[in-house]
Amino acid sequence: MYGRKVKLRFFFILSAFLILVLSIALILKSLEENVVYFQSPSEIKEFLEVKKKKIRVGGMVKNDSISIKSEELEFIITDFKSEINVVYSGAIPNLFEEGKGVVAEGFLKDKNFFIATKILAKHDENYMPPEVKEALKEK
Amino acid sequence: MASLIGYYSLIIGLFCSLLTIFYSIKNFNDNNVIKKEVLFFTFLQFFFVIISFLGLIVSFIISDFSNETVFNHSHTTKPLFYKISGTWGNHEGSLLLWLLVLTLFIFLFLLKSNNQPKKYRILTLAFQQIIITGFFIFLIKTSSPFNYIFPIPSEGLGLNPILQDPALAIHPPILYLGYVGSSIIFSSALAATASGYISKDWAKHIKGWVLISWFFLTLGILLGSIWAYYELGWGGFWFWDPVENVSLMPWLALTTLLHCILALEKRSILTSWVIILSIATFTLSMCGTFLVRSGILNSVHTFANDPDRGLFILIFLFSLIFLSLFIFFYFHKNENKNFKFFLLSKETSILVNNWFMMYFLSVILVGTIYPIFLEVISSEKISVGPPFYTKLIVPFLIPFLFAMAIGPKLKWIKSEVQNKINLIIFLVISFLISFLILKNLNDNFLLNSILLTSAFYLFFITTKDFMIKKIQNFSQNLAHFGFSLLILSILLNNIFSTEVITNLKIGETFKSKNLSINFQSIDQKDEQNFKSLIGKFEINSSKDESIILKPELRIYNQPNIITSEADIKISLLKDRFITMNSVQNQNYFNIRYQVKPLMIWIWISVLLISFAGISSFIRKIYEN
Numbered sequence: 001m002y003g004r005k006v007k008l009r010f011f012f013i014l015s016a017f018l019i020l021v022l023s024i025a026l027i028l029k030s031l032e033e034n035v036v037y038f039q040s041p042s043e044i045k046e047f048l049e050v051k052k053k054k055i056r057v058g059g060m061v062k063n064d065s066i067s068i069k070s071e072e073l074e075f076i077i078t079d080f081k082s083e084i085n086v087v088y089s090g091a092i093p094n095l096f097e098e099g100k101g102v103v104a105e106g107f108l109k110d111k112n113f114f115i116a117t118k119i120l121a122k123h124d125e126n127y128m129p130p131e132v133k134e135a136l137k138e139k
Numbered sequence: 140m141a142s143l144i145g146y147y148s149l150i151i152g153l154f155c156s157l158l159t160i161f162y163s164i165k166n167f168n169d170n171n172v173i174k175k176e177v178l179f180f181t182f183l184q185f186f187f188v189i190i191s192f193l194g195l196i197v198s199f200i201i202s203d204f205s206n207e208t209v210f211n212h213s214h215t216t217k218p219l220f221y222k223i224s225g226t227w228g229n230h231e232g233s234l235l236l237w238l239l240v241l242t243l244f245i246f247l248f249l250l251k252s253n254n255q256p257k258k259y260r261i262l263t264l265a266f267q268q269i270i271i272t273g274f275f276i277f278l279i280k281t282s283s284p285f286n287y288i289f290p291i292p293s294e295g296l297g298l299n300p301i302l303q304d305p306a307l308a309i310h311p312p313i314l315y316l317g318y319v320g321s322s323i324i325f326s327s328a329l330a331a332t333a334s335g336y337i338s339k340d341w342a343k344h345i346k347g348w349v350l351i352s353w354f355f356l357t358l359g360i361l362l363g364s365i366w367a368y369y370e371l372g373w374g375g376f377w378f379w380d381p382v383e384n385v386s387l388m389p390w391l392a393l394t395t396l397l398h399c400i401l402a403l404e405k406r407s408i409l410t411s412w413v414i415i416l417s418i419a420t421f422t423l424s425m426c427g428t429f430l431v432r433s434g435i436l437n438s439v440h441t442f443a444n445d446p447d448r449g450l451f452i453l454i455f456l457f458s459l460i461f462l463s464l465f466i467f468f469y470f471h472k473n474e475n476k477n478f479k480f481f482l483l484s485k486e487t488s489i490l491v492n493n494w495f496m497m498y499f500l501s502v503i504l505v506g507t508i509y510p511i512f513l514e515v516i517s518s519e520k521i522s523v524g525p526p527f528y529t530k531l532i533v534p535f536l537i538p539f540l541f542a543m544a545i546g547p548k549l550k551w552i553k554s555e556v557q558n559k560i561n562l563i564i565f566l567v568i569s570f571l572i573s574f575l576i577l578k579n580l581n582d583n584f585l586l587n588s589i590l591l592t593s594a595f596y597l598f599f600i601t602t603k604d605f606m607i608k609k610i611q612n613f614s615q616n617l618a619h620f621g622f623s624l625l626i627l628s629i630l631l632n633n634i635f636s637t638e639v640i641t642n643l644k645i646g647e648t649f650k651s652k653n654l655s656i657n658f659q660s661i662d663q664k665d666e667q668n669f670k671s672l673i674g675k676f677e678i679n680s681s682k683d684e685s686i687i688l689k690p691e692l693r694i695y696n697q698p699n700i701i702t703s704e705a706d707i708k709i710s711l712l713k714d715r716f717i718t719m720n721s722v723q724n725q726n727y728f729n730i731r732y733q734v735k736p737l738m739i740w741i742w743i744s745v746l747l748i749s750f751a752g753i754s755s756f757i758r759k760i761y762e763n
Binding site: 019023026027028030031034035036037038056066068069070071072073089090091092093094095096097098 | 373494498501502505506509510519520521522523524526527530531640641642643647649700701702703718720722723724725727729731
């Protein structure tokens with residue numbers, strides 16, 4: 001009925017379409033699994049339950065809150081409304097200072113306790129991560 | 140004075156642009172030669188942009204703080220080299236550099252395209268001038284590098300210290316040569332479509348431009364990556380940071396284009412696809428500029444946070460996309476020639492390459508754009524990290540690498556795989572080697588060993604081709620060989636990297652099973668524009684001889700910033716990398732020690748890949 005060519009072309013378009021749909025589905029699915037949400041300490045206090053998902057917490061490093069031992073570093077992130085205790089062992093970026101903005105990535109132990117796996121580097125002394133700026137503005 | 144000259148040169152340059160467009164339109168239907176006026180004004184424009192750029196450089200060298208750009212980004216104590224590189228280390232200056240390269244390239248294009256049809260050349264010039272005019276207006280209106288401030292400050296604010304680095308001084312010009320080179324491909328593809336000149340001849344002619352842009356883009360990305368490795372102190376070479384991704388996307392599009400141009404040149408197929416890729420490459424370059432410059436992405440590249448600028452680029456970008464789509468759909472006739480092609484042929488392998496490249500491109504595009512998109516519509520803030528990219532890209536590298544090994548062996552139209560036994564023997568050898576290397580690895584053994592096998596396979600096949608093949612396919616072979624070396628180094632680097640992070644006081648020693656790090660002392664030194672604290676560490680490991688590493692902390696005077704400088708012991712087999720960092724008001728220093736196998740081979744392989752591009756370009760010139 002149809003020529004070999006038409007069949008071939010139909011087959012080609014169909015498989016191209018299938019591949020396209022599959023790859024989009026794959027991308028969206030892994031996107032859902034791998035995004036990291038950003039939260040301020042106040043937002044964390046309003047959580048109904050503590051999930052085991054990786055998140056980012058941002059705010060100011062509270063004054064006189066840094067204490068360091070040979071294996072780990074402890075400090076407090078505040079948005080001047082709520083606070084959260086952070087324990088961290090790992091590389092510390094240059095511009096990590098008390099009274100300056102910070103973004104920490106890691107997991108919540110409970111609503112007051114955060115285990116950080118990474119502190120994000122900043123590049124410039126005047127620079128404040130926009131997430132932090134906003135989190136502080138909302139207070 | 141220099142600023143004034145620079146500013147007026149820019150205005151004259153803009154007028155040259157308008158005059159060139161005017162004369163091109165007038166000249167369009169005349170005779171068969173391009174009028175002298177057109178050439179003259181193009182040259183004049185290039186000349187004035189050079190003057191303007193020199194004006195800015197001079198303002199930086201003499202520290203003329205009446206110029207706002209110089210005031211914001213320079214300082215009298217800065218070394219001369221960084222005063223000059225500071226010229227393009229900021230938003231305004233880097234845009235002037237864009238403009239300089241844009242005008243340089245169109246001038247070169249006019250000189251080098253004498254044997255091409257006149258209509259096509261005029262149209263290319265016109266499209267390029269539209270882009271150039273857009274950039275002139277953008278520069279003069281929203282981000283002039285020559286703004287005057289009064290009263291004149293006595294001292295400047297200084298350049299961000301992490302930008303004061305040799306690799307980063309030449310990174311922007313090289314990268315821009317690649318980005319802006321794609322603008323010629325864009326204009327030329329539109330012109331060829333509009334004048335019905337998409338053909339084998341056009342492919343042959345534009346291939347040189349594709350190669351040269353690709354070479355510079357590859358080199359530019361490499362420089363940025365090397366810089367991030369030693370200066371940001373995280374010891375990696377790629378972080379899947381949005382600003383890195385926006386340079387990788389045009390690279391992927393350009394690489395795909397490079398393969399498709401071959402099909403067009405040899406078989407006049409894939410015409411629409413080539414046009415779309417030419418448009419996409421430049422659009423992605425522009426998109427990159429928009430995302431990086433508008434302040435939407437935060438990074439060391441974000442020089443200014445000015446919504447007007449972002450809006451301008453966005454509108455400009457959309458009008459270019461609209462224009463190019465209009466030209467494509469209005470003028471492009473897809474002549475459905477009755478061409479033959481079989482499943483096992485070079486055409487198929489190029490198509491397979493295309494599919495994979497487009498998949499990688501869309502993964503990166505989604506990962507980069509989605510967080511911005513989500514924030515705009517739901518004000519939810521998210522970030523997409525490396526796991527997303529690794530998960531979606533790495534498994535697909537396996538078939539990609541195999542296709543890369545087999546594809547170039549196939550012939551056009553119809554082909555058969557020769558030397559099947561050879562191919563299978565290589566597969567077995569690759570698998571055995573991978574198995575031996577990884578046999579002690581616990582997690583992800585299956586995926587890693589198959590990946591390593593495919594990388595070794597490509598490695599062996601390209602090496603074998605070097606030995607026996609004639610010089611004919613040298614560039615292609617070298618590029619694929621470089622790529623296999625790159626994947627091999629990245630894989631082994633990823634699997635066998637180790638690191639220790641600890642906090643130490645002076646005199647303390649960190650000890651583990653087979654490693655000890657002794658923090659011996661700290662020295663202080665005064666340099667021209669910073670104070671430096673140099674730590675001395677003795678590293679003893681059970682596998683290697685003991686070494687002394689001296690990482691540095693630099694306290695810059697202006698702006699007042701602390702940066703850490705890694706100390707790296709480089710060898711052919713592995714890099715040993717240490718950084719130290721002070722923690723505010725504490726006696727402890729934060730120490731990070733990393734062993735990174737085969738690091739140097741990552742850089743070498745990318746160099747080989749880019750060298751393949753330039754060697755193909757040279758061969759092309761030589762043949763003509």
